[in-house]
Amino acid sequence: MAKKQLVRVKVNGRERQAEVEPRLLLIHFIREVLELTGSHIGCDTSHCGACTVLLNGKTVKSCTMFAVQADGGEILTVEGLIKDGQLHPLQEGFKEEHGLQCGFCTPGMLMSSYALLRNNPKPSEEDIRWGISGNLCRCTGYQNIVKAVQFASGKAAQGGAK
Amino acid sequence: MIPPAFEYLRPTTIPEAIALLQQHGEDAKILSGGQSLIPMMKLRIARPAYVVDINRISGLSYIKEEGGFLKVGGLTREAELEASSLIRSKYPILMDTTHVIADPQIRNLATVAGNLAHGDPANDHPATMLALGAQVVATGSGGERVIPIEEFFVSLFTTALQQGEILTEIRIPVPPAHSSGAYFKLERKVGDFATAAVAVQMTLDEKSVVQRVGIGLTNVGPTPIKAKKAEDFLRGKKPDPPNVEQAARLAADEAQPSSDLRGPAEYKKGLVKELATRSLSGAASRAAK
Numbered sequence: 001m002a003k004k005q006l007v008r009v010k011v012n013g014r015e016r017q018a019e020v021e022p023r024l025l026l027i028h029f030i031r032e033v034l035e036l037t038g039s040h041i042g043c044d045t046s047h048c049g050a051c052t053v054l055l056n057g058k059t060v061k062s063c064t065m066f067a068v069q070a071d072g073g074e075i076l077t078v079e080g081l082i083k084d085g086q087l088h089p090l091q092e093g094f095k096e097e098h099g100l101q102c103g104f105c106t107p108g109m110l111m112s113s114y115a116l117l118r119n120n121p122k123p124s125e126e127d128i129r130w131g132i133s134g135n136l137c138r139c140t141g142y143q144n145i146v147k148a149v150q151f152a153s154g155k156a157a158q159g160g161a162k
Numbered sequence: 163m164i165p166p167a168f169e170y171l172r173p174t175t176i177p178e179a180i181a182l183l184q185q186h187g188e189d190a191k192i193l194s195g196g197q198s199l200i201p202m203m204k205l206r207i208a209r210p211a212y213v214v215d216i217n218r219i220s221g222l223s224y225i226k227e228e229g230g231f232l233k234v235g236g237l238t239r240e241a242e243l244e245a246s247s248l249i250r251s252k253y254p255i256l257m258d259t260t261h262v263i264a265d266p267q268i269r270n271l272a273t274v275a276g277n278l279a280h281g282d283p284a285n286d287h288p289a290t291m292l293a294l295g296a297q298v299v300a301t302g303s304g305g306e307r308v309i310p311i312e313e314f315f316v317s318l319f320t321t322a323l324q325q326g327e328i329l330t331e332i333r334i335p336v337p338p339a340h341s342s343g344a345y346f347k348l349e350r351k352v353g354d355f356a357t358a359a360v361a362v363q364m365t366l367d368e369k370s371v372v373q374r375v376g377i378g379l380t381n382v383g384p385t386p387i388k389a390k391k392a393e394d395f396l397r398g399k400k401p402d403p404p405n406v407e408q409a410a411r412l413a414a415d416e417a418q419p420s421s422d423l424r425g426p427a428e429y430k431k432g433l434v435k436e437l438a439t440r441s442l443s444g445a446a447s448r449a450a451k
Contacts, residue, residue: 134265
């Protein structure tokens with residue numbers, strides 16, 4: 001077994017660290033070592049985007065990155081969206097607009113949408129579809145996901161989002 | 163899927179990285195964006211004993227014009243190319259290309275240099291760089307050497323990079339006035355490799371005659387293909403519909419596709435002709451502006 005390496009990260013605002021094998025994928029680190037199971041493993045081949053998290057403000061597919069690469073970085077997972085018991089406007093949007101059916105893709109969809117709205121608070125429908133093009137959903141046909149993101153964008157415009 | 167075990171090395175300077183690559187020879191692989199390497203390790207197609215992560219080397223991420231070249235650093239991500247106003251305004255062919263590579267998350271990590279250094283004819287930047295007449299800077303223990311892109315793609319997954327060398331910069335000649343380009347790709351879905359794609363970069367003279375044209379073909383042969391016959395035909399002619407059609411036909415002749423799950427070879431040849439027509443006319447109309 002290869003020498004273990006210390007990984008220190010800030011996850012959802014909290015400092016975490018662990019010694020891990022270099023081959024440990026970031027998604028396994030998040031789910032099994034940090035025990036944050038909101039991020040999902042879908043395809044495990046960097047196609048589906050269910051494992052999407054933000055690393056230093058950018059979305060990445062955490063199944064296609066080693067945990068050691070994230071050392072020193074800041075990670076935001078779906079668990080970090082809720083603030084003071086209040087759903088994030090995106091989470092509210094997915095609930096209100098039925099942006100999920102089975103829910104498996106939802107954590108990844110939320111993180112990609114979160115990154116999209118941060119860079120582009122008033123996205124067009126095309127911008128939204130482009131922003132979530134690295135996330136697969138096999139239930140909704142995407143229509144209600146687009147509406148959910150539009151809901152959150154509208155809410156932010158009214159000053160509702162933090 | 164869990165990749166095989168390896169020793170993880172994280173140099174912070176280019177000389178340190180080169181020393182590690184030389185020390186471990188064939189047992190070492192460079193980890194840059196990792197978006198091709200990690201999937202290959204999961205499938206055991208690649209089993210490096212040592213992974214040299216070059217992401218912490220500073221000063222390798224930039225997009226700038228200098229000394230007559232557009233210079234793209236070895237660690238520049240696709241997403242950075244996509245967000246660059248310089249690329250948007252002066253290099254539409256690069257914007258077209260980066261837009262159709264994988265998906266947003268992968269473009270946040272994947273590097274332009276890695277797209278070339280991987281040596282995969284299904285990747286998109288190789289054809290674009292062939293069209294642009296780019297150069298590749300390889301840095302090794304003996305310093306830098308400059309490799310013309312036409313000499314870079316040796317065979318399937320093999321480039322002119324030597325063991326112990328790192329692709330540190332891509333240089334693209336700054337195009338003269340009345341130049342532009344386009345990249346058209348057919349993919350089955352977002353994130354798929356090209357069924358086929360065609361890159362064109364063109365310079366017109368004051369009479370709207372083609373002065374220089376570069377044509378690159380994606381995923382229709384064991385290496386990316388420079389469609390030289392089509393280029394030779396079009397040089398010195400106006401890019402009007404009959405000439406574009408003839409050049410596109412020649413480009414399709416130069417393609418060497420094989421039949422696979424993306425379609426039969428004959429279909430792909432036809433596709434190259436259609437995509438070449440679109441890229442040639444797209445480049446011509448952009449260049450005329």
